[in-house]
Amino acid sequence: MTVPPSDKRIPTYCYQCVAGPDLLTVKVSDGVATEVEPNFAAAGIHPGDGKVCVKAFGLIQKVYSPYRVLTPMKRTNPNKGKGEDPGFVPISWDEAMSTIAEKLAEVRVKGLTDESGFPRVAASFGGAGTPTQYMGTLPAFLSAWGPIDFSFGSGQGVKCTHSEHLYGEFWHRGYVVTPDTPRTNFIISCGSNIEASGGVCGVHRHAEARVRGTKRVQVEPHLSITGACSAEWLPIKPKTDAAFLFSLIATLLHEVPRQRLDLPFLRDRTSSPYLVGPQGYYLRDADTAKVLMWDTVSGRAVPHDMPGAVPALEGTFPIDGAIELGADDERWEHGRVEGVTAFTKLVEHMREFSADWAEGVCDIPAKRIRNVASEYLEAACVGQSIEIEGKTLPYRPVAVTLGKTVNNGWGGAECCWARTMLAVLVGALEVPGGTIGTTIRINKPSGNRLESVVPGPDGLMAYPFNPTDRENWVKDPNMRNAYRTLVPLVGNSSWSPALGPTHFAFMFLDDPPEHMPRGTFPDVLFVYRTNPVLSFWDVDKVGGAFARFPFSVCFAYTYDETNHYADILLPDRTDLEGLQLIRVGGTKFQEVYWDSTGFALRQPVVAARGEARDFTDIATELAARTGLLEKYNAAINRGAAGLPFSGKNYDFRLPVDRQNSVEEIWDAACRAASAELTEGRESQGLDWWQEHGFRTKPFSVLNWFLTPTMEAKGLRYELPYQERLTRIGRQLANRLKEQGITWWDRQLEEYRPLPHWGDFPKIWEQQLIEVGGKPEDFPFWVVTSRSMQYAWGSNAHIPLMREVAGNIKGHDAVVMNRQAAEKLGLEDGDRIEVRSMVNKTTGRVLLREGIRPDTILMTAQFDHWVTPVAKEFDVASMNKLTAMSITLTDATGSAADLARVAIRKIGGRR
């Protein structure tokens, strides 16, 4: 359609989900937004050719919703509760900001931390980091403020791929792990729902791959969107994925000739040749404490960094004199001792996990497991290479991906290890076609995976563990979820507190386990772009906590289940009303790895409605009213707005002693971006970026792969043997024992040199018994699945999403296997009650064939009771059913998104 003269198309970006940003244009007619389209100018630059997914098409209804909160509001009913009417009434911005500033001023007088050492100000942001792309310069205010508790979660741990975040980043700087989809030919996908959660880049790339001939085997209890788009579906019993993956490893190690594996990669790029002593730690040179390997050239044990050594990958070797260093002060001095290579330890360890064994655990025929192993090995192209940008690299077009629930909670660590080992065995880790990471969040610099590769001990990468040694262990939690105290792997970056265990922040408010301090309620809580009272586990418990927060400020778009408990609501400008520049390209979350890097601008497509304010203006006002303006502006100048305002050949820093306008701030950001992209030659400001929307420069594809950097730095991946983690875990065990803490004992078992099969499904049965239930009374597993239309979007209130999502089965009912339902006398459309030991929920049942008989599915997260539009859905949510429980929490502080449930019919069809 030709755009009439009064119409225009305005470029902007969509970052509603973690798989963004994606670029779009919005057609505006007479000042009214009417139509979303791709940004065709980004074809060939953005991996999805400048397109946006279905969620972006909801943004126009988001602007014009009659349910928006359009003025600041304050609560008039002091009683907070689910059944209480908050009595919100409109107030002026001045009153709202004065009230908040007054509370914040009180905090600064009392001290930034309370008597328990916890920050008095807390913040909860959802969406896997995406709120940062909408909160303007609020990060600068948070930085200027000082300690803030980010540990009150909204789904972290239970709703993310948590084990991967920690172990992936530890082993190969892969906070997020993905195939090199443009090149891979065979993918084993354990529950990864990439077609629903991979955004435009993911969907586009996997579609290309399928047509190219890539085969994907989907392993999951129900036939998801991704399963539908896969060549083969293996309906695995829930939470047994580790057994399946172990059996693939066992098959490769014990049923195929060793020469078919990538032996040079194992020998030279991993710690496989390191010699293990009788105590289970590496044998080390007695003088230098360097780890020993057996050198096949000299026929003796040598330090791991001996030039010219060719280490033995397998075998047991006699060593004359060596030491082992264990936890804390443990040290064993050996005379003559036998050293076993880590690889041989692996081979022996995996012997018991045959495909025949796994069949009984996973409910997948051994023959199909062996077929998958065989196809994987065949497709791995061991020994082949590929040229990229003039550089020859290994070519290993096979990958293993893990989805949520597989990849968090018990068994998640084992799945991550097994996935990474499957890559390692064929040399497919961090090379073209293989399994790669795309981003880091625990190491630094967060914007560059390759630069984060720093030599650590024993020829391995350094990693910023939270210390567990006697001198440095953080005995007293600095935040309410005790992440530094309990989870060494989570580190202490700006993301670490929100990585969990975020449920502990809620649990410890009332019921701290023995020898842990009771959590305190923060004096002030900020909430933005998240709805934990709906999106977390055991949501009634979370709601109960929110009802007792003394003063909470919610940036509010509409009323919702969380801001129902707020004291102040602040209306910020929506996606199409606000102004913010962000980085695009490079390598980011999910499958967002580009061959370019640069910036994109989100700009006011239409005038803001009501009194909604740009987030940057809100942050500046907060800084001014709390006396933090100078620090706030300095933080912006340093980079808190997403990039430093000065660099080599350019300086666009703003005055620090005044309130700069939103336009001044982002104009400076635009100029800095222009300069950064042109090495200081150009300095286009806000006007240019408003017209063009984005700008990039080339980003080498070689940056997608870590292995060349590892090779250049002479480092080895710390696989298969987990000597360092074992030591750290045993030290943590010592520390906790010294404090008399025994409730973390099971979690401490996760720290072992080689992972084991812990009969993970049984843990849920044990937890049932612990709380007084009988496993036989809860015969079904309930699982969930992401929805492309809703994932991360905070968009359940947008009618268009509800309408189009209705075309995909499972958005308005509980999905159940037809035969299983018939046994219960259920018919399609019957109303059912689904009950766990925590709570119950109700909904309609939808009978399908693509789901195991012992499993039911509740897609996405609904069951709203305040949010307009969504509260009319009448759709069950599993978030009511999942237990917040230490028993169900793994060593990384996460739990899997599933529960044991009972089902009964409570009504007939509509």
Place this chain on the structure above:
Amino acid sequence: MTKWAIVADLRRCTGCQTCTAACRHANATLPGVQYRKVLDVEVGSYPEVQRVFVPVGCMHCDEPPCRDVCPTTATKKRADGIVTIDYDLCIGCGYCIVACPYQARYKVSKAEFAFGHNPTSSETQRYDKRLLGVAQKCTFCSDRVDEGLAQGLTPGVDPRATPACVNACIADALYFGNTDDAGSNVSQLLDGNKSFRMHEELGTGPNIHYLWDEES
């Protein structure tokens, strides 16, 4: 000659409904009126089950049954194959809706908007009351095609001359082009891949072709 057609690659489609939403935007249809949508189809019995996503809409048939039953000649077929509805002639009898084997036609008698009775500013701006009480369906975005051609653009290649659903598809599962041109994108896709058409046995000559590498 020109015969416009869509090729839908079922190997690519993920059922995301981006095309559905883009169509709703481009054509400013009322809630529930989806000229383009994607069906979620399950075939087989557990555990041998397949799930397939199938984009559907008006097939712009060679022999459209909707045209044949139209008592007012409101439904016509253009020389380039696009099946059109003249809203001034349509009396809303609904025969065409019943006759269409693809359930591609809609009729809305009373306007309801996204948030109920009252339209948003955007809906007010675009509300077309001519569409009340008459049959409506996918037009292959004929206005974009026509205006694009007038500007020398190639439909199916240049976004400004291409249907919105095709432009928006994030999996590149939808293609638009001229099947009478052997060199066109759609002809080449059909030449190089197995394909089928829906309910071909009815003899309507549908012009959405589905690429699929398994037996249909």
